[in-house]
Amino acid sequence: MDADFQATVRAHKDRVYGLALHLTGNRAEAEDVVQEAFIKLWRHSNKVNGASVLPWLLTVARNTSLDLLRKRRLLPVNEELLARTEAREPGPDASLLQDEFQRRLYRAVQALNEPYRSLVWLRDIEGLDYDTIAATLALSLSQVKVYLHRARRKLRHNLNED
């Protein structure tokens, strides 16, 4: 690896890993996703550069993660169904989730459908800007905003019911 590529890996590895672990709910699979994303980036390094690197990596990580979910669940390709996560251990260590409300919140985020789940993760947890999210999820800026508000509203309704 050259120095530039190493710097790119260091800069983005946590975000790629975070999204992969959030979507797959499985550490080993998330690590595979990260490796695959960066190896693909290495192969396409002449085409992908600058500001497009992070959305590109996140798109690869998300697609790979959703593919893994499809294979694991043996369901027909259906993003809505795929995105419904059953109750499972949260990505962050349980000890890291300080209180009961955070645990409930994390489970509620995991239970969102796509693309709401990825949107909430990328915007509210990773703090990415709208442009990067739009490029990652192949949505327009206005779609990102509308879907994001809708996702937060769903969270509020779900948590209100608990």
Next chain:
Amino acid sequence: MKIDTNYCEWVDERLETFLARELSDAEAKLLQTHLQHCGHCQRACVLAERIEAGLRSLPRLECPNSVIDHVGKKSQRRWPVWAAAAAIGALALGVSFTFNQPDPRPSRQELNQARAELRLAMGYIAAVGQLASRDVGRTITGNTLHPIAQGLKLQLNYPLIEVIHSEESQT
């Protein structure tokens, strides 16, 4: 104050947009006015704010360094696509060249098969010649067979014919 439930629904649909400060000024004013008088929507707003803060405070995940070490090793091992393609092409060409080289010497099995085929062909030609010669009162002779065998040799382009033909002549 009587709560207008239709208005609550209107607020419910816009609460997150309001908190993100993306609502128009006019709508924001209406919403704030409603919030001042509606306990239900106030509670919803508090929960929305709590969710917003809770999401921001969820722990960010760190990728283990061992994962990245693997990326380094795998990417270093990888050849450029053109180099890999060239290597595979050269290998395929080499294998093809090696296996397609004609064997200069026939095997014993090939020799026996060619001999049997030639015997059969010459026997057939002789039989046909005998049948044909009845009408003209002649039988086929060695002098007739020789040019036929020569023809076979030319047609099959197989040097064995000549060898076998000479063996046949000796017997």
